[in-house]
Amino acid sequence: MIFDLWKQIKAKKFSSLYLLYGPEAFLINETKQLLINHLLNEEEIDFNLSTYDLEETPIDAALEDAETFPFMGEKRLIFLQNPVFLTAVKTKEKVEHNLAKLEAYIKEPSPYSIVVFTAPYEKLDERKKVTKELKRSAAILEAKKLSEAELMAWIKDRSALNGVEIDDKAAETLLTLAGTNLFTLTSEVDKLALYIGSGSKINEETVEMLVARSLEQNIFSLIDKIVNRQVEGALRIYYDLLKQNEEPIKILSLITGQFRLIYQVKELARRGYGQQQIAGHLKIHPFRIKLAAGQARLFADEELAHIINLLAEADYQMKTGGMNKVILIEMFLFRLHDQAYKK
Template sequence: MSLKASFGDLETAIRKKRFEPVYFFYGQEEFLVEELIGLLKANVFRAADEVDLNYTQLYGHDHTLGDVVSSASEYPMFSEQRLVVVRAFDHLRKERTKEKQQAQLALFASYLKNPLASTVLVLAAAKLDKATLAKEPYPLLKEVSYEFAQIKDPGSFVLDRAKRFGWHLTPDAVKMLVSFVGTSARDLNTEVEKLALYAEGKAGEKTLTDKDVIQTVGLSREYNVFELEKAVASRDLRQASGMAMMILEQEGLKDGVFAIVNYFTMFFTRLWKLQMPSVRRMSQPDMAKELGMYGGQVYFLKEYMNYAERFSLGDIENALIALHEADLKLKGIDASDDEKLLVLTLIRKILSPNG
């Protein structure tokens, strides 16, 4: 039922101010619908003072189809156009009698055939099944329908979003980001934005790697390497082991082990550098640079300095050796068939090097 125009096509047309008189947006990816509504609001009006008088937002639970037609039929005030957005269009309040329902349906059909040129009408709904779409008033909207189903290629979506923030992600970074976050457009956009802010000020090419993803995106998950870091820094073997198992359960064995080993290799490498007298004499900005911390990462410098007091140089070197051994197993050089055992052994070696 939906038209084939992509999000990008719609976005381009709106930015060029080529507006349709009526849009029906629906589907699982409500985030994309919200983006388009925001884009319309930013482009329909020439000045901010036009918005207050000419932007109307209705909610389906509170209004009938007749209310929608009535609002869409109003003329703009001190502006060339009006924008009427109807949210939860799939939950419009119905009139009590079938006669009134049919009368409003006929009124709506008449409006769709001859919409007011000065009004941009946006009807927004959640995911709808085929049975629902076959019922009135949806067949009337066939020519103005745009479905936003779950994105089929999250990798391409991530690359496009990163480009908007001025960054490029390596293939491994894209793969890891998607494995951490999933395929939700809203979640992916949020994490890409966070990633871009986190890496602000990073020297060199504007390229983000899987290591950057591990450092940033992992911080937002329920069971994540950041929480595991706290348990390790507290030398709590039981909590660290349990947290690691939850990460493997949440992220999958392969991706979870990869994330843990890579993150803690970076973590203990930084602690090792902080043991060097030459580094400890540096100013905090120079120290952060030496540790490879940029933008928002600098916020965590004091935590790292605190963590460095909890581990001796020997502890850190033993941890790095254990991480190197785990990395060899991951790469198949010294293969291990049991990822859970590998991680539990790794954590025990890090926290109980003589145990």
């Protein structure tokens, strides 16, 4: 996993070439910062750290820098951003790149420079010679969105880096409360570790006490109350959101989005799609699909259709100024209780 690469960097076992690619910006940024912190001291950064945007600068200029002897240090660190020539994307490039020179450099990289390609692209073009050569020679980080199992492993590894443990239930609760964003998860794990102290174990109670619930998580909890016919609990969460200065129109939009997701998951599951397939089809993280699938099982089709109609009506009233925005969501919750769930 990513932590294996990070451990090598921390042990100062560097590669001459790195290829960091994928849409998960957090992983790329963390790796870049680790390289800076463990390769260069503060005095060397001004002299031996360079960054080139390859959409603006030809590769030749960057390679000349890589072949320049470092000043006041042993190594130069060079970041090459946006190497679009590694992809199949057709663009009107502002600059021309001498890819033959790059291929030659990849075969014989400078012994006193570390060159890092940062490519925020979902896919690279594996048919291109330069891509093949780079993937063959470089240390690679595929910065992809992590699956639920990988996120659980991530949380445990991050906890270990902080000198603490976290049990499975606590990690799962953290995912549910904080979501799947790695920036948020890292911040929360670091906070939990600081609270319990080195050598301790993070449990579910500590997570529930300390982890801030995101707006999306509060909406999920609100919907969970609705699903379980607990309108009083739903209203309590709604009023808490209003106290936090959340706009009713935003709350309504998130509720609507979640119920649409529940409906889509239910329909696609009926067609025989698995949860991973649904996640790929809807371009939504599998963990959210798993949670929505659990909620979908508690609704009949006609109930979901009724709820979506109520939400559409509330949205129309809210946008046309027909009623007080705060009251509209209250009415939605009461109507849902009185009409949709009366047997």
